[in-house]
Amino acid sequence: xxxxxxxxxxxxxxxxxxxxxxxxxxxxxxxxxxxxxxxxxxxxxxxxxxxxxxxxxxxxxxxxxxxxxxxxxxxxxxxxxxxxxxxxxxxxxxxxxxxxxxxxxxxxxxxxxxxxxxxxxxxxxxxxxxxxxxxxxxxxxxxxxxxxxxxxxxxxxxxxxxxxxxxxxxxxxxxxxxxxxxxxxxxxxxxxxxxxxxxxxxxxxxxxxxxxxxxxxxxxxxxxxxxxxxxxxxxxxxxxxxxxxxxxxxxxxxxxxxxxxxxxxxxxxxxxxxxxxxxxxxxxxxxxxxxxxxxxxxxxxxxxxxxxxxxxxxxxxxxxxxxxxxxxxxxxxxxxxxxxxxxxxxxxxxxxxxxxxxxxxxxxxxxxxxxxxxxxxxxxxxxxxxxxxxxxxxxxxxxxxxxxxxxxxxxxxxxxxx
Amino acid sequence: xxxxxxxxxxxxxxxxxxxxxxxxxxxxxxxxxxxxxxxxxxxxxxxxxxxxxxxxxxxxxxxxxxxxxxxxxxxxxxxxxxxxxxxxxxxxxxxxxxxxxxxxxxxxxxxxxxxxxxxxxxxxxxxxxxxxxxxxxxxxxxxxxxxxxxxxxxxxxxxxxxxxxxxxxxxxxxxxxxxxxxxxxxxxxxxxxxxxxxxxxxxxxxxxxxxxxxxxxxxxxxxxxxxxxxxxxxxxxxxxxxxxxxxxxxxxxxxxxxxxxxxxxxxxxxxxxxxxxxxxxxxxxxxxxxxxxxxxxxxxxxxxxxxxxxxxxxxxxxxxxxxxxxxxxxxxxxxxxxxxxxxxxxxxxxxxxxxxxxxxxxxxxxxxxxxxxxxxxxxxxxxxxxxxxxxxxxxxxxxxxxxxxxxxxxxxxxxxxx
Numbered sequence: 001x002x003x004x005x006x007x008x009x010x011x012x013x014x015x016x017x018x019x020x021x022x023x024x025x026x027x028x029x030x031x032x033x034x035x036x037x038x039x040x041x042x043x044x045x046x047x048x049x050x051x052x053x054x055x056x057x058x059x060x061x062x063x064x065x066x067x068x069x070x071x072x073x074x075x076x077x078x079x080x081x082x083x084x085x086x087x088x089x090x091x092x093x094x095x096x097x098x099x100x101x102x103x104x105x106x107x108x109x110x111x112x113x114x115x116x117x118x119x120x121x122x123x124x125x126x127x128x129x130x131x132x133x134x135x136x137x138x139x140x141x142x143x144x145x146x147x148x149x150x151x152x153x154x155x156x157x158x159x160x161x162x163x164x165x166x167x168x169x170x171x172x173x174x175x176x177x178x179x180x181x182x183x184x185x186x187x188x189x190x191x192x193x194x195x196x197x198x199x200x201x202x203x204x205x206x207x208x209x210x211x212x213x214x215x216x217x218x219x220x221x222x223x224x225x226x227x228x229x230x231x232x233x234x235x236x237x238x239x240x241x242x243x244x245x246x247x248x249x250x251x252x253x254x255x256x257x258x259x260x261x262x263x264x265x266x267x268x269x270x271x272x273x274x275x276x277x278x279x280x281x282x283x284x285x286x287x288x289x290x291x292x293x294x295x296x297x298x299x300x301x302x303x304x305x306x307x308x309x310x311x312x313x314x315x316x317x318x319x320x321x322x323x324x325x326x327x328x329x330x331x332x333x334x335x336x337x338x339x340x341x342x343x344x345x346x347x348x349x350x351x352x353x354x355x356x357x358x359x360x361x362x363x364x365x366x367x368x369x370x371x372x373x374x375x376x377x378x379x380x381x382x383x384x385x386x387x388x389x390x391x392x393x394x395x396x397x398x399x400x401x402x403x404x405x406x407x408x409x410x411x412x413x414x415x416x417x418x
Numbered sequence: 419x420x421x422x423x424x425x426x427x428x429x430x431x432x433x434x435x436x437x438x439x440x441x442x443x444x445x446x447x448x449x450x451x452x453x454x455x456x457x458x459x460x461x462x463x464x465x466x467x468x469x470x471x472x473x474x475x476x477x478x479x480x481x482x483x484x485x486x487x488x489x490x491x492x493x494x495x496x497x498x499x500x501x502x503x504x505x506x507x508x509x510x511x512x513x514x515x516x517x518x519x520x521x522x523x524x525x526x527x528x529x530x531x532x533x534x535x536x537x538x539x540x541x542x543x544x545x546x547x548x549x550x551x552x553x554x555x556x557x558x559x560x561x562x563x564x565x566x567x568x569x570x571x572x573x574x575x576x577x578x579x580x581x582x583x584x585x586x587x588x589x590x591x592x593x594x595x596x597x598x599x600x601x602x603x604x605x606x607x608x609x610x611x612x613x614x615x616x617x618x619x620x621x622x623x624x625x626x627x628x629x630x631x632x633x634x635x636x637x638x639x640x641x642x643x644x645x646x647x648x649x650x651x652x653x654x655x656x657x658x659x660x661x662x663x664x665x666x667x668x669x670x671x672x673x674x675x676x677x678x679x680x681x682x683x684x685x686x687x688x689x690x691x692x693x694x695x696x697x698x699x700x701x702x703x704x705x706x707x708x709x710x711x712x713x714x715x716x717x718x719x720x721x722x723x724x725x726x727x728x729x730x731x732x733x734x735x736x737x738x739x740x741x742x743x744x745x746x747x748x749x750x751x752x753x754x755x756x757x758x759x760x761x762x763x764x765x766x767x768x769x770x771x772x773x774x775x776x777x778x779x780x781x782x783x784x785x786x787x788x789x790x791x792x793x794x795x796x797x798x799x800x801x802x803x804x805x806x807x808x809x810x811x812x813x814x815x816x817x818x819x820x821x822x823x824x825x826x827x828x829x830x831x832x833x834x835x836x
Binding site for chain 2: 011012013014015016017018019020022023024026027030035036037038039040041042043045048051052055058059209211218220275280281282283284285286287288289290292293294295298299300301302303304305306308309312313342343355356357358359390391394
């Protein structure tokens with residue numbers, strides 16, 4: 001079985017707004033073994049809307065439409081679909097009563113225009129919407145299924161999960177989509193691609209999407225199958241092969257972000273962390289505190305943009321900054337060690353670098369970042385040269401700092417005898 | 419004239435990836451007076467692709483397609499469109515030579531499969547692509563214009579700007595889209611809507627999109643017109659009316675973000691700033707340093723998550739925290755004043771609050787945030803109660819802190835005689 005998704009709304013045809021509902025709908029449909037073959041965005045013009053629905057019905061088994069179920073003149077999905085199918089729109093007394101009750105509950109009388117939301121396409125099943133005024137509709141026609149959902153994301157999601165998915169599951173396709181969600185840190189998209197793509201031929205019955213997101217590289221291997229044991233073992237094998245070629249750069253096979261991985265490791269090991277960051281300007285602190293419960297491990301940080309604060313708040317010797325420069329291995333080490341001592345944290349992190357676009361020199365170019373990480377055995381440092389603009393450089397720097405903390409905890413350096 | 423945009427690519431039909439090229443293309447088309455009436459996403463299956471192009475050609479004057487111009491078997495846009503139009507695909511010797519040169523420049527021989535990228539639809543104009551291997555194609559057929567562009571965003575953008583837009587401009591539509599970009603801080607979307615929507619009837623020839631983004635509320639009023647003087651004066655008037663009802667909450671009428679506004683004001687007034695933030699965990703520092711040149715005004719900050727650091731690094735008296743609690747007006751004032759004194763900054767900002775989801779009490783619920791701002795006249799404080807989850811609360815807190823700094827600089831409190 002296959003499906004087409006139609007997003008209805010003129011604002012989705014401006015340069016400002018994207019249809020994002022379709023990602024959730026695609027995920028839900030895929031889990032039920034239904035492929036999405038086409039997505040459309042259409043405004044509220046009746047003719048264009050009619051032609052989109054007609055086109056969708058001509059080739060997809062299931063058409064899921066979002067939006068255009070509101071109470072105003074611009075909300076024409078109900079009427080357009082009814083006309084297209086040659087069916088009447090009937091006022092549903094149950095829906096009308098619920099609408100009126102809903103308004104009463106909020107102490108208001110129902111505006112007359114809302115009565116339009118009680119119009120149901122002849123022969124359609126009403127899908128009750130507890131979170132909003134517009135109910136969904138399930139219509140079977142000409143051997144196809146047409147589902148009308150509201151465009152408000154929370155309402156759409158709730159209706160899809162509670163009303164639509166169970167009905168689609170009953171249609172009895174045994175084919176399902178099985179997936180994994182691998183997260184990679186410290187490699188570029190092309191490097192990941194280069195390492196894993198030789199596996200594709202060997203696992204030709206799987207498909208893998210590689211994704212460079214704001215939060216790192218993701219790999220989504222997936223397989224369509226009506227045999228869950230086969231699918232799971234096949235995916236398990238493929239993920240195992242991917243883990244071999246990705247090595248320590250693979251941080252999760254179940255969609256855990258680097259923030260979540262670091263939070264989990266620090267919590268499990270009862271370690272605390274404090275940071276002193278310069279060029280990343282607070283972004284590392286922000287990423288270490290974005291999860292609830294971070295106060296259990298995050299003691300605090302200093303955003304020491306000026307050299308004065310590096311000395312005053314973190315105890316980096318003035319002479320060191322003068323001798324080596326603020327952007328140097330030595331200062332990164334001193335920041336990591338200094339903030340650890342100041343706060344008594346288990347782990348201290350220091351970052352200093354040049355995020356650009358100005359401030360670079362031939363010796364210390366834009367993108368140069370020193371990251372120091374200190375524990376009870378002292379500080380260690382690594383220098384990076386990141387590509388891209390200011391935003392990317394700051395992101396890569398924090399990504400590698402988080403990964404440095406992960407590696408220090410998971411793969412502690414073997415002490416060498418001296 | 420109107421247009422339809424088709425994004426080609428199977429990865430765009432997964433739950434992981436959205437077509438974002440269409441936003442840029444819509445903006446470019448709108449500026450040329452061309453409305454986008456439909457957007458489609460289609461995979462690389464030949465039949466589905468053909469039906470999408472056929473449908474688009476049946477109703478749009480201009481069809482702009484992105485993607486499917488690569489060298490592999492999955493890249494079928496050229497062939498599908500040629501078949502649909504009943505035209506041949508011809509190897510273009512110029513394009514082939516350029517392709518071979520491009521590979522030579524990088525010291526490699528051209529793989530044979532890339533020769534496919536030199537296939538041009540009979541009668542099409544080649545749009546040279548200096549940034550990549552796939553040239554664009556401009557085809558006029560059956561009274562329509564069909565533009566094929568590569569899917570890689572940088573290549574698509576460059577080709578659209580340098581090759582496609584000038585050709586479309588010559589088609590001679592005098593109608594253009596005129597727009598403004600208003601930014602609002604400190605009001606919710608519904609409050610903005612309530613204030614500006616009474617103006618819509620009075621300016622019925624304009625349309626306004628309201629947008630709640632990660633960076634605040636935006637209003638995009640726009641008007642289609644073939645008379646630029648009329649359009650500009652009409653928009654100017656409408657924006658003036660909007661400014662009246664939005665008051666100090668309107669921070670920009672030309673798309674400046676709150677970060678940019680604050681950076682500009684601090685730079686112009688040669689002021690410096692330092693911050694001490696708790697529940698926002700570094701986000702305020704991050705937003706104050708995301709722009710290049712921020713070292714001119716941003717001295718640094720302390721992310722004082724633990725009470726110990728509030729005392730140790732910012733000088734908040736331990737007894738004050740004990741007596742009033744870490745989340746209190748008094749501590750926010752002490753943080754703002756303390757960090758200002760520690761660093762010698764013109765302005766000090768202190769934030770303390772409960773970002774949740776845990777840690778709330780009946781007296782101090784999740785979402786309660788105290789923001790202190792200090793200058794030479796001492797610190798002032800305001801308490802907020804923000805709705806939403808942890809991420810939203812942290813965002814709102816930093817948004818209002820930035821806005822507090824803006825207001826302090828632009829509308830300094832009138833000193834009262836004592």
